[in-house]
Amino acid sequence: MGSQEVSTVDWQGKHLTVAGLGVSGIPAARALHERGAVVTVVNDGEDERARAQAAELEALGITVRLGDGATLPPSTELVVTAPGWQPDKPLFLAAAEAGVDIWGDVELAWRLRGTNGRKAAPWLAVTGTNGKTTTVRMLASILEAAGLRTAAVGNIGVSLLDAVLGEQEYDVLAVELSSYQLHWAPSLRAHSAAVLNLAPDHLDWHGSMEAYAADKGRVYEGNTVACVYNAADPATEDLVREADVEEGCRAIGFTLGTPGPSQLGVVDGILVDRAFVANRQKQAQELAEVSDVNPPAPHNIANALAAAALARAFGVEPAAVRDGLRNFRPDAHRIEHVADIGDVAYVDDSKATNTHATEASLAAYDSIVWIAGGLAKGATFDELVTGAAKRLRGVVLMGADRALIREALTRHAPEVPVVDLDRTDTGAMSEAVEHAARLARPGDTVLLAPACASMDMFTNYNKRGEAFADAVRARAETSA
Template sequence: MGSQEVSNVDWRGKHVTVAGLGVSGIPAARVLHGLGAVVTVVNDGDDERSRAQAAELEAQGIAVRLGDGDTLPASTELIVTAPGWKPGKPLFAAAAEAGVPVWGDVELAWRLRGQDGREPAPWLAVTGTNGKTTTVRMLASILEAAGLRTAAVGNIGVSLLDAVLGEETYDVLAVELSSYQLHWAPSLRAHSAAVLNLAPDHLDWHGSMEAYAADKGRIYEGNQVACVYNAADPATEDLVREADVEEGCRAIGFTLGTPGPSQLGVVDGILVDRAFVQNRQKQAQELAEVGDVNPPAPHNVANALAAAALARAFGVEPAAVRDGLRNFRPDPHRIEHVADVDGVAYVDDSKATNTHAAEASLAAYDSLVWIAGGLAKGATFDELVTGCAKRLRGVVLIGADRALIREALARHAPEVPVVDLDRTDTGAMSEAVREAARLARPGDTVLMAPACASMDMFVNYNKRGEAFADAVRARAAESV
């Protein structure tokens, strides 16, 4: 299917199984039912919430089977799965044996574009281990500054199904895609796409780093104009080389250094474009200043360059890149400055749920006290500690897997003071901030970049970040 072709499936009477009651499953079931499909939802859980959701769907004429997500319903012609369901589930093995295709919510949205006769909006797509949400929101801000009707969709913001089927029309969509979503989206063909970086993550789901990278690389398949890669991460460029793209599609790199031809980069504090100019061998177009990026931490400047590359691939003028970056405000818990107390800056990067994200935020500060720990998800910490050891004033450890970080610190930064809080209750954060304040000196930064998931102590990383911010504000009130 070409990138602007639309699929005109006749859904009437088609037997579709939707796997999972959740943020993608329930809308998919309703949309398919509305198109005339015979829909059955299967779900692993059978709790009070699931039963309430099932009752609502059943009232609309949609069948639901709770507590049985592994059995393929008879007559199934298609499965539409929630992105988080692992490929190894028995349901999918049964589907493969029966020759039943499996789509994710992204694939369904892609296939439903143009069903109402409207010209479908092109997709500018972003994936990567870290930085996806920020980059997509930066991209949407740039597109808006260019006067285009757009939305940040996919893994964030507006649901893709709403974006392609809703009443509002768009000129272009800024689409965040996870590796899970890409795994189940074989037909997706973006206008242009970016892979920001690759680091081990979700390997329990994908089975190997190779499989994880391959799913990320699916975002480049069939690209029309630009495959944007990270010049500092050769694995992303390798994925471009392996992709089957439309004739004329270009590889566009971004770098924090001086850009070569067909790259965007940084020269004397200026973001410049040597890709979308008439003479890229000799010319460079100024786009914005590093100070226009909020916050101007190195990894966030890289996000801005990737967003700018996708916008420029779509024909956006330089002034809109600058204005869009100036207008952008980052989401909470992403290198968010909370307060200065007694000459020490307190920064919340609770979104740093893996080592790659933590490495990026740790690199942004010269002298810091690091609050870390949580659920390691199989990660190791030696490389992370080695890279930041010289900048550490001290470390405060919390969470279930803190011993893994403590052992890495003992191996690679034995001189750094470490406070090991033997607690996994939510109140531990207040003690962590107190201990960090004790270790810090004026001019330092106390950085909460856990390098781990939050679910051992908190509902999610947002709640963890809020607990940190509350503890910092309480300390600020005490120091007045």
């Protein structure tokens, strides 16, 4: 199916199974039921919330089976799954054996776009191990600055189904896609797409790094205008080479260095475009200044270049790129400056929940007191510590798997002082900030970039970041 074509599936009377309640399952069940399908929802859990959701769907005439997500309902002609359900679940194995297709919420949204009488807006898609949300929100800001009707949707929190079936008509959508979503989206064909970076993540779900990369690479399939890749990450360019794209689709690189032809990059503090100009062999178009990027950390500049490349692929003028980047404000807990106390900066990057994100965060500062630790999710830390060792003034460790980081520090940065907090209660963050403040010297940055998940101590990374910010502000008050 080409990227400008709209699916015309006749859903009337089709027996469909929706796997999973929640932010994608419930809208999918409703949308399919409204189109005349016979819908059965299956869900592993049967807690109070699931029972309440089930009651709402059953009132519409939708069948719901709680506590039984493993069995394929009889007569199922298609399974629509929530993105987090693993491919080796018995339900999916049974569907494959029966020759039943499996779609994710993204695939369903792609098939349903344009079926409500409104224009099917093209998609500018972003995936990668880290930086997806920031890049998509930057892209949406740029598109808005160009006067386009747009929204940041997908894995970012706004349901794609709501975007394609709602009342609002869009000129273009900025779409964040996870590897889970791409795995179940066989016919997705974006206008243009970017893979920001690739590092080991979610390997328990995908089974191998190769399978994870292949699912990320699906975002390039059928692109019509541009496949945007990271020149500093050859694996992303390899995915472009392997993709089956529309004739005339171009490979567009982004780099923190001087760009070559068909690339965007940085020259003397200026973001420049040598891809979407009349003579890319000899010309470059100024887009914005590095200072227009908030914050101007290296990996965030890379995000800005990727967003700019996708916007330029859609025909956005340079002034809108500049204005969109100036207007953009990052989400909380993403390299968020909290306070300066005694010439020491305190920065919250609680969103850095894996080593790849933390590596980028550590690279943004010259002298760091690093607060780290939590749930390692199977990660190893030797490479991260080796790369950051010269930047570390000191380290404060907390959380369930802190010993793994401490051991890597012992091997690769034995001269760096380490404070090991033997506690996993939420109050540990205040103590961590106090120890970090004692280790810091004027000009240093105290950086919360845990390289680990938060659930051993906090509900999520947001709560962890809030605890850090609260502790810093409390210290600022006492130091005033």
